[in-house]
Amino acid sequence: MNNPKLLSLNSTTSLISRFTRGFIQALIRINKQRPVTSSSPREMYIRHRRIKSAADKSMALAVRSRRNWSRAVLARFRKKRRRHVLVRRITTCAMKKRGLENKKSGHKEASHGQANELRRLVPGGEAMDLCSLLEETAHYLKCLNTQVQVMRCVADSYSTI
Amino acid sequence: MSSRRSHSRQSSGLSRITDDQITDLIHQLQRLIPELRSRRSDKVSCSRVLQETCNYIRSLHREVDDLSDRLSALLASTDADSADAAIIRSLLMS
Numbered sequence: 001m002n003n004p005k006l007l008s009l010n011s012t013t014s015l016i017s018r019f020t021r022g023f024i025q026a027l028i029r030i031n032k033q034r035p036v037t038s039s040s041p042r043e044m045y046i047r048h049r050r051i052k053s054a055a056d057k058s059m060a061l062a063v064r065s066r067r068n069w070s071r072a073v074l075a076r077f078r079k080k081r082r083r084h085v086l087v088r089r090i091t092t093c094a095m096k097k098r099g100l101e102n103k104k105s106g107h108k109e110a111s112h113g114q115a116n117e118l119r120r121l122v123p124g125g126e127a128m129d130l131c132s133l134l135e136e137t138a139h140y141l142k143c144l145n146t147q148v149q150v151m152r153c154v155a156d157s158y159s160t161i
Numbered sequence: 162m163s164s165r166r167s168h169s170r171q172s173s174g175l176s177r178i179t180d181d182q183i184t185d186l187i188h189q190l191q192r193l194i195p196e197l198r199s200r201r202s203d204k205v206s207c208s209r210v211l212q213e214t215c216n217y218i219r220s221l222h223r224e225v226d227d228l229s230d231r232l233s234a235l236l237a238s239t240d241a242d243s244a245d246a247a248i249i250r251s252l253l254m255s
Contacts, residue, residue, distance in 0.1 A: 031236055047233040055225060114211035121218045134186035137214060141193050144221040151228040158235040 015143070018062035020150050026054035027154070053077070059147045068132065069140050072124025183207075190214055 030050050060073035118133060119125035122140050125133055184207075191197045191210045194217050 027232070027236070044233055044237065047236060048229050051232050051236075052225060052229040055229065114208055114215060117215045118211060118218075121215055121222075131182060131186065134183070134190060137218075138186070138189055138193055141190075141214070141218065141221075144218065144225075148221055148224050148228065151225065151232065155228055155231050155235060158232065 012142075012146070015062055016146055016150060019058050019146060020154075022058035022061055023055055023150065024154070026058060027051070030054065055147055055151060059143055063139075063143060067136060067139055068128060069123045069125070069136050076123065187211075 030047060056073060057077055060070040060077075063070040065071050065074070115130060115133065118137060119128070122133065122137050125136065128136065187207050187210050191200075191205060194210070194213050196217070197205055197210060197213055
């Protein structure tokens with residue numbers, strides 16, 4: 001966490017603090033909801049899913065709507081609550097078709113296979129052209145790194161009680 | 162960077178994104194991936210960079226999964242009071 005490269009940029013530092021604050025608050029909420037029998041496998045699984053969702057959601061909230069991928073993650077969480085899974089699948093298929101047509105004008109056709117793979121991994125990647133996809137990937141990588149480092153820090157401080 | 166982005170958006174038919182733009186972005190990605198950071202950029206092909214990016218994103222997702230597992234086990238094992246103290250302590254440290 002005391003990496004000088006990370007701390008030298010103001011935007012990254014505020015991203016870290018926004019994410020950490022949101023994530024810790026979510027952890028406190030999850031901890032309070034803990035039932036008495038908290039060690040059954042089902043409870044562990046539910047808590048694991050909640051913590052992972054809290055981490056992803058806190059990171060997307062820390063980035064707000066400035067990026068396509070964070071907007072896609074937040075939309076995914078909103079849709080999860082409304083449970084329009086079928087609508088999401090149909091929309092994704094339509095967007096994939098559109099994405100394939102647009103790629104014909106691009107170059108470097110040999111790497112289209114990997115570009116498709118990347119589209120699946122980066123949230124909201126299906127509807128983007130190659131240029132935007134590469135930019136979003138760079139930012140997404142940076143934020144994922146931050147997320148992992150903060151989570152590791154929290155887990156380390158937990159285990160040294 | 163933002164001017165480049167608006168330029169590529171203006172070519173709305175997506176037919177005028179230049180090779181240089183894409184190459185620049187791929188080099189930028191290469192700098193972010195720990196495995197490829199030390200190699201010289203002309204020795205690494207574009208498809209290799211994309212492949213390594215996919216692998217790196219997948220490994221980061223796995224790490225997030227493992228850390229959530231670890232955190233949920235830690236939350237289960239500690240009681241409420243000391244858990245809150247640990248949370249506040251990690252807040253102060255970061």
